[in-house]
Amino acid sequence: MVVVNSHASPLPDQALAEVRDRALKSTSVPMALLDAAGTNLPVIWVNDAFERVTGYGVEEARSRQTAVLDDTPFHQDDIARLADELRAGREIAHTIVLRRADGTRLACRAHLSPVRDAGDGALTHWVAALQDLTEQLSHDAEQAAMVETERRERRSLGLIAQVSDLLMDVDDPHALREIATILRRAVVGWAAFYLNDGGLRVADGIDAGRPPTGKGSRHGDVQAVGEVGPDVVQQLLDAEIDRPVELALGGSYGDGSASAWLAQQADAQLGPADDATERSVLVFPLPGRRRVLGVLVVHPHGGHGLRDLEPSVRTVLDLTARRVGLVIDNARLYDREHRLAETLQRAMLPEQAEVDGLDVWTYYAPNSENAQVGGDWYDVLQVSQDVIGVVIGDVVGHDVEAAASMGQLRSVVRSYIFDITTPGPVLERVDQLVAGMRVPRPAGLVLSTLTRSEQVWRLEYSRAGHLPALLVRAGVVTQLDAAGGPLIGFGGVPRTTGTVELEPGDVVVYYTDGLIERRDRGLRDGLAALSAVAAAVTARDAAGVGEELLSRLADHPEDDVAVVVVRVPSPLDTAERTRSPRRRRWSLPSEAASIGRARHAVVRTCQAWGIEDAANAELVVSELVANAVLHGFGHVSLQLYDTGDGLRIEVEDANPAPPVTTDGHPGRVGGFGMQIVERLADWGWRQSRGGKLVWAKVRPGSLPAGGR
Template sequence: MVNSHADPVSTAGPATTVERTVDEAVDLHARALAATAVPMALFESRDGMLSVVWVNDAFVRSLGYGVEGALAREPAVRQELEQDPVRAGQLAAALAAGQPFTPTFSLGRGDGTRFVCQVHLAPVPTDDGSTPTSWVAAFQDMTEQLSHDAEQAALVEAERRERRSLGLIAQVSDLLMDVDDPHALREIAMLLRHGVVAWAGFFLNDRGLRAADGVDPAHPPSGKGHRHGGDVYRLDGRAPRPSTPDVVQLLLDGDRDRPVEIQLDAGYPQNSASAWLAEHVGTEGYRPSGGGTVLPEDRRAVVYPVPGRRRVLGLLAVLPRGGGGLRGVEPSTTTVLELTARRVGLVLDNARLYDREHRLAETLQRAMLPQQAEVDGLDVWTYYAPNSENVQVGGDWYDVLQIAPDVVGVVIGDVVGHDVEAAATMGQLRSVVRSYSFDITTPGPVLERVDQLVAGMRVPRSAGLVLSTLTRREGGWRLDYSRAGHLPVLHVRKGVATELRGAGGALIGFGGSGRSTSSVELEPGDVLVYYTDGLIERRDRGLRDGLAALADVSSRITARDAAGIGEELLSRLADHPEDDVAVVVVRVPDPGDLVERARSPRRRRWSLPSEPASIGRARHAVVRTCQAWEIPDAANAELVVSELVANAVLHGYGHVSLQLYDTGDGLRIEVEDGNPAPPVTTDGHPGRVGGFGMQIVERLADWGWRQSRGGKLVWAKVRPGQLPPTARG
């Protein structure tokens, strides 16, 4: 039989067991939440905001307070949300929609520190599916992650600063490559202003402090103790001793090598270096910038020395961003500024050392090379230019001597080397050859005596030369010559070039068995070309090929004066010389070429200062010379000289040299200045400026230009009667 009460009893028994299991599970969940290591809390939604009703033990350990402390700090959290309307709106939308939300908060701990955390909010579902009113939150500690992020950001920022510093130093180095640019230092100062400081400026110590817009290597820096201006603030009792040391002067004197700080509105002693610098930095540094803002009110400047090898060449003054003087300069900025100052000082010192060596070598070279003098009865043109890589000094030389009324000596030689020692050896040989040539007019015996003297002097460099004498004879000239290890003279007659290879011998000092002399009878119109190997030898062209090229060019030259022949040789053979070049062109005048005159071409030379007044002086000089030489169309020559000298004054630098040659078939004009840049003519474009003067020269004369040892030489040849009457006025 079946028991009819079994089901109710059976049903009631299991139900009671299930209810006890749920209670146990709830208690277990509560104890699990309370024991978890993650800070957790339970919130209720009230009026669109959350209010805490329960926290676990991890929350208490992390923040230092429980529910009461959390309730006390809720106004601060709400105030934080009010200051962040975007996050407050996102939180309100999440509460209204019952969706999870993960904001980031910075909560105050019980000990006053901050607990930065990411709050993972989730709604607690209701039984009937209505809008949740309870929310559970887990707090993720962000301190370690933020510390790691901060470290990474700091590393990235440090790397960025290093890259910026390296880039800035690279830009400074690029600008210093063109240290002759008059605005190089100003450009470097502008880089520093844009990159690391609020303002920067260089001040050079050339004969007293001066603001530096560029580099002026012609003026060496002043010595120790020199002040700006004529009145020096004395420390020997004649004037009151200052209460504070002149820190800027200590930098200039080299007594302090670390940066110093100066107060721009402090009362430094009058005429002291600190007072002068404070005045100039205050004037320049606190002008309104391009954006209309002014620099910080903290008027303290930091001054760095610009050191050379043996002395301080100047100062770098900066105003830190935000002020603060020395303390306001970051360590990375200090490194950039010190490196910049040192590099500028080194480059300035190198530029000045090179300039002094350059001027010394050039002075030595000019003193040893003769000025081209008048030679009776012969048309002579001379040229010398050192290789620009050899400090404007070398061992090539020439000499033209009027030994007697009817005897002319011509020497060309080459000493091995490109330094001051080579130039000194050249000067010794030149003096010896010149002295013996006046005693003995036959070249071979002269070189024998030179050999003997050089062997006794123990001259350290070997040298080769050609010594020749031209003797006037009835109806022409005779050439006697002797060679000592030098290239042969080229003899050109009626378009045929011949190398004079006779009387060859060893280098000077190695003669030993005597020197011979060869002779050639010269006819009117004959041309002699003396040269050194720099005219013909190149890396891509051997000596034999160079000699063949010289002979070919010389045989096809159409000029009828020595200067024109020489210029044509240079234009075709010496456009890119790799060595020193010395050339002497001697032409025996042809009486048929000199209209109504049997005299040799005449020449005059003037050295003019680079100033506008020189243009008028040059015009008067050419007019007087044309009148004296009875050359017609002086107005054309006057205009050409005016334009060439004006270009030299306006676009060149250094002294201007003006030379006039009466070639017999016209007037040759040569103007030399210190700027190697070539003259240009305008192409007629309306945007072009200048160049019209050379169009006038091109209209009135044949012209050209070449590099010279000091810059460039522009020549023009004006032929009388070549222009129509309308162009002559």
């Protein structure tokens, strides 16, 4: 039986030393032995891994030792700390950079451990072990790059969100300037927007009401002088180029070209250059649906070109330009549709009627939030010398079909009322014809006639599914709710007629549901509110009554509003003029007929308020409204105020350009309008949210209009 000892016998010292030497030489960790007693710790031994990793043997490693200080970005504090640790003989770990024999760099962590004498403990050597950091640094760099990419994406999303928030308020006159400021603070050195409206112009806001120009608008006759470069900006505006372009500010462009103009503008905005390097800007198009609406011009940090632009910055600029272009196009399209719809609506309504023996005031306004054509309508007809027809109605819907139905009904009612002046029989015939015409939309209306006999007026009326008119007499309101019937086209039974004898001072108010209906209340409550307001009216003229009703009930209408006020004059009107309200307003279409209506409104208002110099006020308002119609665009607003010492006239239109006093047009008639206003009134102007407002206060005792 053989017994085997399970404990291996220890190797002799010499054998153990040989094994240790072979182990250190063959380990995969690069290692070197440094002489602690020598100057600069010279290398006296390296293992195979060290030579394999660095490419240096003992001699080469010793000659490259001092280069470590040059290859590694040591701070002075690091050098001082390392020197202290070496003198103290403490273990050291520090990241260094070694240049390999093939010229590449190796980032590694050097671990230096002291080796002391076995007898007296004196420091004799240092063992240096190198930890390769290449993989770790690559991973760290990758992580850092991912973090930086995410940071840039978050920044880009944040910028686009800010731009979107600013673009939500298309009426903000400084929206584009604020967007340019955001870009300048975050991603570029300078930015500005230029819109192409009759040539490029600096744009601070969207200016939705400005009429756009077509393709090819220029800045003058382009003259080629010597060798000139292509007009890349004009090519961008004409959609011949669909990508951003780089515009050299010192380039040679044709006189009057878009590129020359824009380069001059950008150069002036950037100021003097810091060096002699030729500067350039990047021009991004603002695309609309059918045309390029303008450009976004930026100067990147460091003057980088398109190729050097960071992808995240390029994305932000591209998205910003596209969103701005789309919002401008939508805003202008909406504004054009809204103005077109309003023009169509008003074209179907009559001008304010002048009725002998009656005071008549009419008002119509579409819902400001609805750009479509509506179905509210009214009509005032001079049937004969002593018979006046008044009709107000509402076709269901807010579209072209509703407007078409309204136009058909208006024509039918007009045709029949001239043959039959009694409202009930007129509506019966309208029912028959509408049933045969197959009008697609239900409609309600109130038809009435006012007949004069020996200076006394008799009101006859019939209702077809419409709210009752109101009779206001001495502060008491009566709903004219007799003679009711179904909607037009759904009759089938005889229509009845109600009759009321009117007295001097009586007021009859016709209206559509937009005046009284709100989301937070029903028609019954709205009708009660209208009756309460009408009972408290103190005005002694139809316009005053209508304006007071509007000021109390129609500040924020949720639907179209149509109102007709008819008042029978009273001998007490002159004595009680001082009780009239002292503010009137009219909304007028931008057309020549509005000038005459404005003059009529001023004359009637001066009569109602007992203000003298009505002729001067008439001339002043005529000039102001004419300027708004001829030189402005959009709707015209007229407001009159009794200031106690004269009449203040305010006219507002959508053109922000200020009025200009001229010396007339040589060889042509006209151009003296504001000179006339200056002679008769104190005047001025200011920017308004929708454009500009021109005001004039007629001076008491001004030079009569006929004496100028």
